[in-house]
Amino acid sequence: MQNKNYPKEILSIIRSNSAPAELREKLLNYHENDLADALTALTPEERQKLYPILGIEYVAEIFSYFDDAEPYLKELPSKEAAKVISNMDSDDAVDALDDLEEEDKRKIVSHLDEDSAEDVRMLLSYDEDEIGSSMTTNYICIRKGMTIRQAMKELVRQAGENDNISILYVVDESGRFYGAIDLKDLIIARSEDSLEKLIVRSYPYVTDHEKISACIDQIVDYAERSLPVLNSDKELIGIITASDVVELVDNELGDDYAKLGGLTGEEDLNEGVWDSVRKRFPWLIALLFLGMLVSSVVGMFESVVAVLPIVICFQSLVLDMAGNVGTQSLAVTIRVLMDENLTGTKKLRLLFKEMRVGLINGALLAVLTLVSLGIYIHFFKGYDWGQAFLLSGCVGISLIVAMIISSLVGTVIPIFFHKIHIDPAVASGPLITTVNDLVAVVTYYGLAMIFLIDVFHLA
Template sequence: MTQEYVYDYEPDYDQLMADIETLIQEGNLEGVRNLYETVHSVDIDEVLEDLDDSSLRYFLFMLEFEDISDLLENAEEDLQIRMMELYSTKELIEIFTFMANADVADLLGLLSTRRRKELLNYMKKSDSNILKMILSFDEESAGGVMTTEFISLKQSLSVREALLKIKDIAPETEIIESIFITDRQHRLQGIVDLREILVAPGYTPLSDLIEDMPFFIYAEDDQEEAANIIFKYDLKYLPVVNQKMAILGVITSDDIIEVMEQEHSEDILAMSGVSKDEEYDSTFASSVRSRLPWLLVNLVTAFMASAVVSLFEGTISQVVALAAAMPIVTGMGGNAGNQALSIVLTSIARGDMDLEDDWKLIVKEIVLGLFNGAVVGLFAGIILYMKYGNIILGLIIFASMIINMIIAGIVGFLLPLLFDHIDVDPAISSPIFLTTTTDIFGFFVFLGLASIVLPYLV
């Protein structure tokens, strides 16, 4: 009798691994299929990642191609590559028949050029042409993430003719509630809701039902721009067109969620000076290549800040308390600058800001720096006065905090806008220069003021 496998949401990994290993050892075909029906494919993929190639092969070969397509679609890239290597060209093409063209294109992009060409040559010409078109676009462009499973009809068709075509096409499409309308040259003219077609008289031409579709994106545009449009205007989908306005595909709001997560992760990694391609289990060599260059850049900027400090060695040697206090100024300045930087980077990512339109907002950053610097500087000044008994030292850190926070706010606001304006990734470049600026100015202002009033500090 076949064992029934019942799991809670997010099943225990060790238990699932033990069950899968037992099923493989037993060659339990029915048990494997029962487990697949019980456990989400994402959870199964997590276990399959840790199986050796032999065990992975045995497990997969006990599943139907449709089930394998689901596992393949949800797997991480490394596992996807391992899985595809287990199948012949004919078998892999059959697995692909259960997947959307956009997902197949992503998988083909992981394969060697030779294997990819081999697969495309064995496919139906219609499928091959669509995949070649998707693959011709950069993977991070709108064309690279669009789906081609949509319905487009010519505006000259009647409602009766349209319904016949929809009935024929619908089983192979992802988007059915909205029909995209084109002219004879396949240029996008607008959109018609399926509900409107169903209730309209059969003789009504589609041209009478068209609603404007003011939002679209060119296939070559960046996927982040598509995400911004969908997010800003709360769209369910966004048509992707070529330069002649012929519709090539559609980006859905579901598709764009993954894009937004990817872009967010890339920005977080970039702000830390880490390549977007590095994973937690990346090889030692790739991690070194990803991190070391930015650490060396940071070393150069650290020496720049150190050079400023060295200008005031005489002052520091006479008032040791300055050495303990100056990291407070630079640290708070860096924090204030990062606050402004994070806000601007988020706004740039959404397409809400650009350098030309937002100069007036610098005034806000100046006022914020003045107010926040005064409040924080007041507390810091009081603490230093209580510790060292020197009110002049307290006044110096009060003034230094205000000046450095104003500078940090302006720099944190302007740097990402400037880098974005010259087409340099602001998430990568801005944090390094922000830290350097706040350190250099923080040290210079604090130690400079201390040098001016040195007789009152000694």
């Protein structure tokens, strides 16, 4: 972005000793996000001087752009901080409050104005993974039965306080959701038209207790500037804006990504070492103990290795390939499972498809392995051609078997966890690795024992 220098410009304007009115005028020409960036570079005293000049509403908007509002809220007396929070969009207010420690949060909430306190309490009453926790109460709401002129007047009145004006929400006499009007349609309508005609009655909506992960795909599909959130009585209680959707998608996908990478949550550069340790350790310890299980199974084949040590050369090859195929299937399955409407037939189809992909990839790789390993063993390990191809054939067959089973395991395990309502992205990784290792080890050493040693007496 070319405009990285905006925060720098802002800094020099703030430090230019302009008269307050002029300063304010100049600063209003910047985006709140750039102002937030600039504010972080000021001293606390400079910030304190600036706030009254900007005015509480503008300060509140800027505060909603802080990644972590805590240090800036703590600089203010609780009453002032409460005023800032009261002027924020309700979801931003809750985000900012969540940055604080319990004690500070309680203090500020006690000073919130009545409306904001109610909104904040409502949003905090939802679980983090429910739609209700991410909605905002800043929207334009009109009663059905108005004329176009009345609706326009109401819009102008409410627009002063509410940012999200692209869609006007219509409720009936008892506050139940009645429909939505595209602001564009209202603007181009003639004042003698009927408002009722502009209302889209069967407008899509989400309900407050819906799980975000369960409906995020559909929300994205609607590609709307906002969607209404209804409670179980079909009353309109908030909206989800497009910016909220960006955040939700970012969180959902970022979470899946982190879990696939073996982290329990997303990390960033500024995270402390111990936080990172805490996020990564659970997965590692699960793997350690499951790995010991694999070790004891490998131990059963000690006798094979004792008489035919060359087989250990290719253990890591078979295990790595099985592991990778399993991860590929897992990655695909987790994304597919995000669609809550997946039927049993579709899951079976996925399973069958993964198996075929595993078979095809396994067969292709097996042929490659047979040829190249055979040549390698003959020339570098001094076995004759027949023995070399017996060995490489054993690796090749293990690869096919291990890859088919790994594809299956990488699909079945996440489907199973999903079924019993355990997050498949977290639980599947270590289990799949272990099962795949076990399958690969048993297949590989089993084949070596039976074919190479018992049948062909290669030892």
